[in-house]
Amino acid sequence: MSVYTTVSHDQMQEWLKRYTLGQLLDLQGIASGITNTNYFVTTTHGRYVLTLFEALKLQELPYYLTLMSHLARHGVACPAPVADNTDQFASMLAGKPACLVSCLDGADVAQPTPAQCRAVGEMLAQMHIAGATFPGKMANPRGPRWWSETARQVHPHMDEDSAALLREEVQFQDSHRFDHLPSGVIHADLFRDNVLLNGDRIAGFIDFYYACNDILLYDLAIAVNDWARNDEHNIDDERAAALLSGYQSERKLTSEEKKAWPLMLRAAALRFWVSRLQDMYFPMSGEMTYTKDPGVFQAVLKRHRLQQHHWL
Amino acid sequence: MSVYTTVSHDQMQEWLKRYTLGQLLDLQGIASGITNTNYFVTTTHGRYVLTLFEALKLQELPYYLTLMSHLARHGVACPAPVADNTDQFASMLAGKPACLVSCLDGADVAQPTPAQCRAVGEMLAQMHIAGATFPGKMANPRGPRWWSETARQVHPHMDEDSAALLREEVQFQDSHRFDHLPSGVIHADLFRDNVLLNGDRIAGFIDFYYACNDILLYDLAIAVNDWARNDEHNIDDERAAALLSGYQSERKLTSEEKKAWPLMLRAAALRFWVSRLQDMYFPMSGEMTYTKDPGVFQAVLKRHRLQQHHWL
Numbered sequence: 001m002s003v004y005t006t007v008s009h010d011q012m013q014e015w016l017k018r019y020t021l022g023q024l025l026d027l028q029g030i031a032s033g034i035t036n037t038n039y040f041v042t043t044t045h046g047r048y049v050l051t052l053f054e055a056l057k058l059q060e061l062p063y064y065l066t067l068m069s070h071l072a073r074h075g076v077a078c079p080a081p082v083a084d085n086t087d088q089f090a091s092m093l094a095g096k097p098a099c100l101v102s103c104l105d106g107a108d109v110a111q112p113t114p115a116q117c118r119a120v121g122e123m124l125a126q127m128h129i130a131g132a133t134f135p136g137k138m139a140n141p142r143g144p145r146w147w148s149e150t151a152r153q154v155h156p157h158m159d160e161d162s163a164a165l166l167r168e169e170v171q172f173q174d175s176h177r178f179d180h181l182p183s184g185v186i187h188a189d190l191f192r193d194n195v196l197l198n199g200d201r202i203a204g205f206i207d208f209y210y211a212c213n214d215i216l217l218y219d220l221a222i223a224v225n226d227w228a229r230n231d232e233h234n235i236d237d238e239r240a241a242a243l244l245s246g247y248q249s250e251r252k253l254t255s256e257e258k259k260a261w262p263l264m265l266r267a268a269a270l271r272f273w274v275s276r277l278q279d280m281y282f283p284m285s286g287e288m289t290y291t292k293d294p295g296v297f298q299a300v301l302k303r304h305r306l307q308q309h310h311w312l
Numbered sequence: 313m314s315v316y317t318t319v320s321h322d323q324m325q326e327w328l329k330r331y332t333l334g335q336l337l338d339l340q341g342i343a344s345g346i347t348n349t350n351y352f353v354t355t356t357h358g359r360y361v362l363t364l365f366e367a368l369k370l371q372e373l374p375y376y377l378t379l380m381s382h383l384a385r386h387g388v389a390c391p392a393p394v395a396d397n398t399d400q401f402a403s404m405l406a407g408k409p410a411c412l413v414s415c416l417d418g419a420d421v422a423q424p425t426p427a428q429c430r431a432v433g434e435m436l437a438q439m440h441i442a443g444a445t446f447p448g449k450m451a452n453p454r455g456p457r458w459w460s461e462t463a464r465q466v467h468p469h470m471d472e473d474s475a476a477l478l479r480e481e482v483q484f485q486d487s488h489r490f491d492h493l494p495s496g497v498i499h500a501d502l503f504r505d506n507v508l509l510n511g512d513r514i515a516g517f518i519d520f521y522y523a524c525n526d527i528l529l530y531d532l533a534i535a536v537n538d539w540a541r542n543d544e545h546n547i548d549d550e551r552a553a554a555l556l557s558g559y560q561s562e563r564k565l566t567s568e569e570k571k572a573w574p575l576m577l578r579a580a581a582l583r584f585w586v587s588r589l590q591d592m593y594f595p596m597s598g599e600m601t602y603t604k605d606p607g608v609f610q611a612v613l614k615r616h617r618l619q620q621h622h623w624l
Binding site: 077 | 442
């Protein structure tokens with residue numbers, strides 16, 4: 001379903017001359033992924049993943065690809081981009097910006113165990129630590145300014161109660177500042193479908209194309225809101241505690257972070273509620289997304305507004 | 313036999329805090345390698361090789377380790393060094409400069425097949441191509457100046473015929489200049505024990521601690537003199553042709569390189585004949601080397617001086 005751009009064996013063989021990866025043996029489209037086109041590329045050197053970017057521009061890629069390269073070089077489990085003979089990670093192929101990354105051996109997990117949540121927390125902390133020496137900078141394009149504006153756009157389409165809740169939460173978040181909390185490189189989209197697992201071992205975090213510089217605790221809240229969420233949109237205590245304990249085994253939260261934690265869980269829920277509302281009411285023309293239910297994060301947000309304990 | 317420096321589990325656990333590699337699971341000394349101490353290090357992230365450098369100094373390591381990192385990033389099969397939280401590849405452990413690199417899955421091969429020689433040639437060419445964008449520089453410490461000086465030191469210890477041959481060859485090489493040939497990063501020691509293979513696939517080139525900037529063709533001659541050499545110190549035509557054809561499938565030799573090839577084979581034989589003579593007559597005190605027979609490369613040199621065809 002997701003090979004939007006077709007690459008022929010001959011085209012690939014020609015493009016591979018940019019690299020020192022040996023001869024092309026096999027080229028297989030990958031039937032997952034929503035935004036980009038992906039192929040498995042097998043050469044005499046090994047197996048790689050080719051990504052053709054359907055929306056990002058060539059000049060936007062270096063931040064993400066040098067970040068992944070930096071993290072992989074520090075032993076954080078993620079795909080390592082391969083540099084070509086001009087020392088670039090990306091160039092045009094079939095009219096699209098394209099890159100090759102190393103192939104990881106795991107699969108995503110729909111129903112994670114507490115042990116898997118713990119491993120995700122550990123690796124996320126390690127990503128935050130390794131990111132500290134990354135020199136690139138990228139402001140979060142989906143921060144408070146974005147959600148305030150987007151909330152105004154979607155309000156007229158919402159029922160009264162939901163619109164009131166959204167307005168109230170945006171105001172509440174606007175009245176709090178988190179600038180004093182530790183910040184750095186965050187993944188910003190560490191949902192279950194963006195982590196490959198091999199049993200309890202993290203094979204790799206993937207899809208870094210929302211990565212940016214922001215509050216570390218916010219990244220943790222995004223992860224907990226997805227990894228610990230059960231089918232009834234409740235946060236499962238055991239999985240949340242496991243993810244947090246894994247995280248803290250590598251990076252202890254400060255007392256200020258602990259104080260901000262309940263608010264951060266709400267901010268993380270708000271961000272995805274708003275983006276899903278936007279996708280539903282203002283679908284991008286020509287973009288092949290399947291719309292996800294905004295109600296999930298509305299429910300999560302409601303629970304966080306009531307919840308008294310937060311597994312810390 | 314080659315764990316000269318002992319590292320305890322506790323020491324390793326403490327040192328690993330410099331890295332984002334998770335928790336230490338296992339630490340095993342490796343019983344191969346002559347110059348340095350190596351351990352297999354298994355953490356929750358995976359398996360790595362720890363090297364403790366017995367001779368090289370901490371400040372000498374960046375050239376070699378950033379080179380390996382550069383090559384690995386370009387898809388050349390070699391160990392990828394892991395950077396620590398200060399973004400360094402090496403630091404002190406148990407009183408020795410130490411680094412961690414990714415663990416490769418192959419083994420060295422004593423009797424290579426032509427197909428394996430071909431794969432070595434291909435990967436060597438790819439290493440030369442990928443090395444073109446590496447910014448580091450290192451003069452060859454074992455170039456013509458070194459072998460001329462060393463030859464003078466060993467002459468008095470040699471029998472008359474051998475001494476005459478050595479003197480003649482040094483003079484002959486001195487009368488030829490290769491500065492016009494393509495140069496770049498070379499491995500400079502690509503013997504059979506420095507390549508891990510997995511069937512016919514190169515798992516990785518290892519032991520880059522003679523790597524330097526020099527004539528590319530010289531690197532190729534060093535490889536042919538070892539990979540194609542049979543037990544009678546003759547160069548096997550089939551293996552030599554396979555290695556050269558693999559190399560040329562990735563990088564075509566220029567006509568000037570082809571012209572220089574017979575001389576380069578002699579230069580490569582001379583270099584290892586001289587270093588083995590040095591090791592035999594002037595063993596470094598305290599260095600744990602097992603002396604290799606200089607006669608092997610004396611024989612190879614003699615054959616090259618007579619040989620008319622050189623598989624090109």
